[in-house]
Amino acid sequence: MPVILLSIAMLIISIIFKLAAVFRLTIPLLYVVAMNTFWRSWYQAHQSLGDIIFFVLLGLVVLSWIISLVRKIQSIFQKRQEEKDLESIVRYRIREQRRNDVQPDEHGGYAMDLSDIELSDDED
Secondary structure (H helix, E strand, O other), X not given: OHHHHHHHHHHHHHHHHHHHHHOOOHHHHHHXXXXXXXXXXHHHHOHHHHHHHHHHHHHHHHHHHHHHHHHHHHHHHHHHHHHHHHHHHHHHHHHHHXXXXXXXXXXXXXXXXXXXXXXXXXXX
């Protein structure tokens, strides 16, 4: 019976640390564990300082979340702008071919050289 309880406890601890790693909460979690096990007397003597340190760590985690979110939003807007730019270049070249009386192929499209355009194939 004790082996089963120990196994369940280890599984729960493993899940908690994996979730903490996913949400970037590993350092605050380690801080809480250390304060409650190794430095309990120091924490009880300096509780307000210990709480401030903990909340600063949480604030840094939230700041990292905000920075990641802003970067993701910027990359989405940048990708949309690149797509709009490419679309306008292709439209311009189609108009240019129509002006030069180039006839479309059997599918109604135009053959054009796009080798001078740098295309990014980044998939986020």
